[in-house]
Amino acid sequence: MADNKTDTAPPDVQPRRRVARIRTFSSLRNRDYRFLWVGNTFNNGANWLQQLTVGWLVWDLSHSPFLVGTVGGLRAFPFLIVGPFAGVMADRLDRRMLVIVSQTVLATSAFLFALLVASGNVQVWHAFVYTIVSGCAHSILQPTRSALVANTVPREDLPNAFALQAMSVTSSRFVWPAIGGILVGAFGFKFNFFVESALYIVLALLIIPVRTPYRDQSQRHHASGLADMKEGIAYVWQDKLILQLILLSFIPNLFVQPCIHLLPVFAGEVLNRGPEIFGTLLSANGVAGFTATVVIASVGFVLGKGQASLLTLILSSVGVILLGLSHWLFLSVIAVVIIGFAGSTFRTSNNTLVQTLVPDNLRGRVQSIYHLDHGLTPLASFFIGLFAQFYTPTRAVTIVGVASLVLSIYFLLAFHRVRRLP
Numbered sequence: 001m002a003d004n005k006t007d008t009a010p011p012d013v014q015p016r017r018r019v020a021r022i023r024t025f026s027s028l029r030n031r032d033y034r035f036l037w038v039g040n041t042f043n044n045g046a047n048w049l050q051q052l053t054v055g056w057l058v059w060d061l062s063h064s065p066f067l068v069g070t071v072g073g074l075r076a077f078p079f080l081i082v083g084p085f086a087g088v089m090a091d092r093l094d095r096r097m098l099v100i101v102s103q104t105v106l107a108t109s110a111f112l113f114a115l116l117v118a119s120g121n122v123q124v125w126h127a128f129v130y131t132i133v134s135g136c137a138h139s140i141l142q143p144t145r146s147a148l149v150a151n152t153v154p155r156e157d158l159p160n161a162f163a164l165q166a167m168s169v170t171s172s173r174f175v176w177p178a179i180g181g182i183l184v185g186a187f188g189f190k191f192n193f194f195v196e197s198a199l200y201i202v203l204a205l206l207i208i209p210v211r212t213p214y215r216d217q218s219q220r221h222h223a224s225g226l227a228d229m230k231e232g233i234a235y236v237w238q239d240k241l242i243l244q245l246i247l248l249s250f251i252p253n254l255f256v257q258p259c260i261h262l263l264p265v266f267a268g269e270v271l272n273r274g275p276e277i278f279g280t281l282l283s284a285n286g287v288a289g290f291t292a293t294v295v296i297a298s299v300g301f302v303l304g305k306g307q308a309s310l311l312t313l314i315l316s317s318v319g320v321i322l323l324g325l326s327h328w329l330f331l332s333v334i335a336v337v338i339i340g341f342a343g344s345t346f347r348t349s350n351n352t353l354v355q356t357l358v359p360d361n362l363r364g365r366v367q368s369i370y371h372l373d374h375g376l377t378p379l380a381s382f383f384i385g386l387f388a389q390f391y392t393p394t395r396a397v398t399i400v401g402v403a404s405l406v407l408s409i410y411f412l413l414a415f416h417r418v419r420r421l422p
Helices: 001-023 022-029 031-062 065-074 083-092 097-118 124-152 155-187 191-208 225-238 240-248 249-260 263-270 275-299 306-324 330-355 360-371 373-389 392-415
Strands: none
Touching: 022 031, 022 155, 022 275, 031 065, 031 097, 031 124, 031 155, 031 240, 031 263, 031 275, 031 392, 065 124, 065 249, 065 373, 083 097, 083 124, 083 225, 083 360, 083 373, 124 155, 124 225, 124 330, 124 373, 155 191, 155 275, 155 330, 191 225, 225 240, 225 360, 240 249, 240 275, 240 306, 240 330, 240 360, 249 306, 249 330, 249 373, 249 392, 263 275, 263 330, 263 392, 275 330, 275 360, 306 330, 306 392, 330 360, 360 373
């Protein structure tokens, strides 16, 4: 009998090793998540294409760092107004249909804006209006898509699923900005917006066959929308751990992302280069983020997710400071690589923690509150762009990076419960 046990041990060990090797894409064994993930990859490609093209279009029309920074963050402004209602809808209605409707609005607005650009009559204020319309759709789409991830995979697959979601963002970030920069140089701005519209349509089509086997049906259909909203706010306020995780998420969108919105200014004014270099900087940022998500999806977190969230905020701040000090392409690339790697690690760890701790019947509302920080990005971009306009872009970014570093260190020391999260 002892010999038999010895003979069967190696086969028992070997399958575990094989599972570990293919763990990177383990969540994709879920059919519904596969559709969602592939669709999100196309959607993220459209988002990065829009960010590059709108930013460079406004820079080409105005040569104003203030306007570039403002339009870069303006898409997030509707998260403050529409976002809370989007969370209520995501918990009460069919999340799939919300995604399909939002994608249709995005595709239509991108197509109409492409026609306007092609006419040669486009002005800066047109870009602002287009960005606001796009932002309204995204304020509904983003928390709903995030909630759908948890509805298409079992609980044990959540960390891997969110790592793959982040991977789709980062892979799109290093592919589409580079392509977009080349397309702008070769064909002008209009072609990019037509491509963007087509990419949005793909997600709308892919979401149709998706089912949500892991969704808990809401029992509050007879409650008012306002009562549902209050319930979500009360839950976040009373659960101090969730509140702290949400507060951490404000740092990237108040301090880091507005500086990324100024990359057209860095490429054009600081580095004296064209849209190709702007695309290169965004792509380098994406490659680093992609690398981080591949590592997380494959082997998980070396540190606890709480520690990873806190330490990567510090690392992101260091990257912003380096970007502000840089007048050379090589150092600028290093800076955006640090920001990309740290930012993707933070988003994956922090969002996984929130999604794991929150009950599904509150998931949409908590996600809408979680994304409220996006709505403050325009305000941060406004002030940082204004500072860059009247002083220098490098000085503005450096000061923002220092402020982010100080706040990140404070959170590291103060948020004991977050540090202890596994």
